[in-house]
Amino acid sequence: MVSSCRRWAYVTSVALGLLALTGGAFAIGQETCVAFKSGQSTFPIVSNRKATPILVSPDEWPGVQRAATDFASDIQQVTGIKPTLRNITTSNLQSLASLATNAIIVGTLGKSALIDEVVNRTKLDVSSIQGKWEAFLAKEVSNPLPGIKSAYVIVGADKRGTIFALYDHSEQFGVSPWYWWADAPTTKHSDIFVTSSGCSHGSPTVQYRAIFLNDEQPALQNWAMEKFTNGTGAALTGSPFNHFFYTKLFELILRLKGNHLWPAQWSSAFGVDDPQNQALADWYGIVMGTSHEEPMMRSIPVEWNLFGVGQWDYGTNQQFIYNFWVNGTERAKPYENMFTVGMRGNGQNIQLLEKVVSDQRQILMDVYNTSDVTHIPQVWTLYKEVEGYYDDGMRVPDDIALMWTDDNWGNIRRLPLPSERNRTGGAGVYYHIDYVGDPRDYKWITSSQIEKTYEQMSLAVARNAVRIWVLNVGDMKPYEMHTEFFLTLAWDADRWTPANINDFVVSWAQREFHVSQQDAVEVAALIHNVTRHNMRRKPELLNSTTYSLVNYREAETIMDEMNNMVAASTRLYNSLPVNAQAAFFEMVHHPIQATATLTNMWIAAGINNLRASQARLSANDYATQVENLFLHDAELEKNYHTLLDGKW
Incomplete structure (x- = not known):
């Protein structure tokens, strides 16, 4: 973590950057x-x-x-x-x-x-x-x-x-x-x-600008079950993600100038859970899609487990899967969609997957009663092993968008080569700020930097990967600011440069919390430092030896800077009008306090282990610190859950 003088040097640079702002605090x-x-x-x-x-x-x-x-x-x-x-x-x-x-x-x-x-x-x-x-x-x-x-x-x-x-x-x-x-x-x-x-x-930089609700269990799902249902959820799936939930989300996406959604899918099925979901998405103006593993507007594995027959293997169960896709296409036909094509699963090979895409195109022709499906938006996501199929020579028709992906940790693996940039379907990017999978999850607290996102997505713009961008936001909170930044960049990438992206945070802080310019600059510095800290080592990957306990006072320096962030955030929180404190707690104060508590707890656990190995009685003091910090974390959770009479 940077020293105090370097931190305030960063604050000063942000303040000077404000001179370049093109709009007001609310624009x-x-x-x-x-x-x-x-x-x-x-x-x-x-x-x-x-x-x-x-x-x-x-x-x-x-x-x-x-x-x-x-x-x-x-x-x-x-x-x-x-x-x-x-x-x-x-x-x-x-x-x-x-x-x-x-x-x-x-x-x-x-x-x-x-x-x-x-x-x-x-x-x-x-x-x-x-x-x-x-x-x-x-x-x-x-x-x-x-x-x-x-x-x-x-x-x-x-x-x-x-x-x-x-x-x-x-x-x-x-x-x-x-x-x-x-x-x-x-x-x-x-x-x-x-x-x-x-x-x-004019027209936005990116044509389809989406978020993906993923990794939504348990937090988002349990919360939605309490707030939007009678506690039972949908009849077939038990999912709480009904139209009362989704219409709130549709409005948010539109206010953020997004236009596309990949819905929750762990134990949900957008088109099954509530018959009003698809119709209302179209009514609001949202283009619906499904994730990289869910072809032809059907939730996988949820809908297949409900309605499928046999194995999810096109080589051995072609007719049942084909009919399954026909149903999903017919169900989606009245509405505006972007169809995911391809198929993920065991036992696939290039020849079989090319037949999958060919058959999916035939389904579109039959359902839409047309011989030309190039006007029906389609996307093939080159995620994980699927990119390997592409590298090994698999190809899809030119009008299907190729969606490149990051490595799940914010580094885009590959972007279109010059020879790949003239496809009529264009290209896009699927990007993570929340992830569940190998080798380790990260989904607890904000741990991605907008600076990194800007760098990576600017590469996408430069290489004309602007047909579709999808951001995996997990259960969305506490990724509010990062979600907005991603969609804002997709809306008009030309307005943002390395010199002014931190102005986004300053303006955002002024709009959200009604703080002075000076305090907004401090908020930007806090967000910069806490996300950099968590990006350096995701909270889920911390342990008692992450920071050295014996060299260069590294652990002590980290603890000091965590505590300084908490102090600054607390000062700002206490200075705010009451009607702005909840928003500040959700988007700034809680992430900082939770990060500091966890970091200090691991460091205290490390010192406890070290001093116990040295047979020092002070090891007991650090054991008590760990217990107290654990209790403090529970108190933070309680504070969040009682906020605004239990809204969250």
Whole structure:
């Protein structure tokens, strides 16, 4: 661990880096178009206790309609004033005369008759977004509709473009994407304005930006069982991951500008556990997939154990497995998906696996009634032994995305060579910040650095592996900040450089905890140091001899720095307003305290062993320290579980 003077040198460098910030504290990685005082070229969202009404067309995408409801609620959370949200058709525009002279008009090009009417009447230039994936623009427009003198028009190129535009504004208003999942307080303002020139964003860097709920047992599963079910779970699987759980997650993903999900799968089956799961994912605007080991939208091994017949071996049980995949494809057909292809399992060989993919393509042709499946998103994940098949010569059709993977410890094993970068299906990356498997698990506490993630994923961008990125987040907590960083980088990689990635943490701390810039810089330093400490040796791999007890005062130095981090985090926690303390505890204070407790406990155990071998009575003192630290760890767990009346 660095010395105190080096730590504060790091803090100073972060502070200087703030000079390069392109957005405000509530616009992480975005252009700012929100103000809280009226200016010469501003449009009122809420002013003098009056909210501008929001207009949406009834033929708009359901997910946009729903996000517009969130948008109105977000404005109310910030200002205490809730704007009217109205469906307006082009046939009753005369009703606008009695509504207001100003309006916020929201919609999607080619889907919203209201937006198309505004574009036709005002000749609004939408060429910068038209036909582009998930792009949006927003700006003030004069006389857009009869009776409306001026409107702030929020236009998406497609349904998620519109949804992202709404949530982009909500975040700038003061609503954190983590308002529910990490209890981040909303920033209060009496007035909200937007600049007349508004905000805009082109297509994101990465087309499909996903998280993967994995290693979800026991923490996430037991918690969801208590909070979202009556304690029994789904009828066939016992899984608690129903639509009440997933709709919370869908909203979070969209607020973070993600668009894709690999659902929980240890003892769950997304399409079986709750018949509303798939329909609501599509309704919200989430593209669904399944993990690297779950072909054709079926949960493996859970669904195979329920419905399969015989062995999971295509060489000996082809027809039953084929029919199993047909069912999964038919079930998913009404919705937006990316199909995992290939097959993992014992006894596979290249010739058989190429037949597997060929047969899976035939299933897509039959179910979708088409001879051309190149327009159906598909991905083949080159994970562990599967990469070996590719290296040995196995190939899949050009339109299937190749997803390269890390080594489970944050080092991408391989990226596309120049000869592999012109595939129509593109390439992507499957990346871990949580892992269960050989040689050892790590899933307890935050132990990956965003600096490392930035370095590795920037290599992916440079080599055009930008079709799909999936982040294994385990049971998600306490990986909130890292999850957001990954999706933010995927949304717009060009905005981030080695010189400003720590500005992300500073802005994040200001948004989440409402701290001063100086305290936000200290939060960034704490997160940098605790994640570096845990990245150097994962907590699950610590033991009583990890740090030397006899050379260079290494163990003592580590203990001092752990204790200094706890002291700094405690000072910050105690200085926060009450409504920000829960979020700080979950995302900063608990990870630091838990890390320090575990590290100090192992070091004390090492000193106890050393002094016992020397027949020194002081060994007993260190035995007592270990016991006390063990009890302190239990107390931290209790504090977490009683937070906010037991929410977590």
